[in-house]
Amino acid sequence: MSRKPMVRPGGRSARVQEAVHTAVRELQAEVGRPELTIPLVAARAGVTPSTVYRRWGDLQELLSDVAVENLRPDTPPQDHGDLAADLRNWAEQFIEEMASPIGRAYIRDALLGAPDGDNAARCSQYAAEQIDVVLARAAERGEDAPGVELVLDRVVAPMMYRILFRPGDPAAPGAPGAPGSLTAEYARGLVQDLLDGFGAPH
Known part of the structure; x- marks a missing residue:
């Protein structure tokens, strides 16, 4: 049974996702997961916290999205x-x-x-x-x-x-x-x- 590959976001949406995901991975390595916050991630990614909240809702949903992409x-x-x-x-x-x-x-x-x-x-x-x-x-x-x-x-x-x-x-x-x-x-x-x-x- 063939399955259609999942479509990744494109354009600005893709750039924001990549920047935020990269920020999460870098900060997890640098400061550890317990210290992660949305404002910290947003600052590293070069976006506003409201952008992150609007797209992911909360930190757990963001970490979940990063995890799925890494899998x-x-x-x-x-x-x-x-x-x-x-x-x-x-x-x-x-x-x-x-x-x-x-x-x-x-x-x-x-x-x-x-x-x-x-x-x-x-x-x-x-x-x-x-x-x-x-x-x-x-x-x-x-x-x-x-x-x-x-x-x-x-x-x-x-x-x-x-x-x-x-x-x-x-x-x-x-x-x-x-x-x-x-x-x-x-x-x-x-x-x-x-x-x-x-x-x-x-």
């Missing part, structure tokens, strides 16, 4: 020549980035700033678009491939559940990748389990 992949998944290798490598990179302290912080910020679920949907779309690229390549090579939703359900969903709710727990005995927890082995096990059930070669 957006910069490049398409690497092509390793076959479906199994592509999915394994993508899943390994995904779990490494999302399970890191900064990855978890971005996820928390993204979800806290949008209780209506919009940011969760955007982050899910990022993953879906990446998977769609992998599956489209497999189809071009003549490989049988599962659908995007099946990969999300069987590979991404278990990883995200453990990242959010059980980051320190080992995988249950018999689970894919056991006894690891948030490891590359666990990610590879989920992919293998998916392909075993789907019947694709691996």
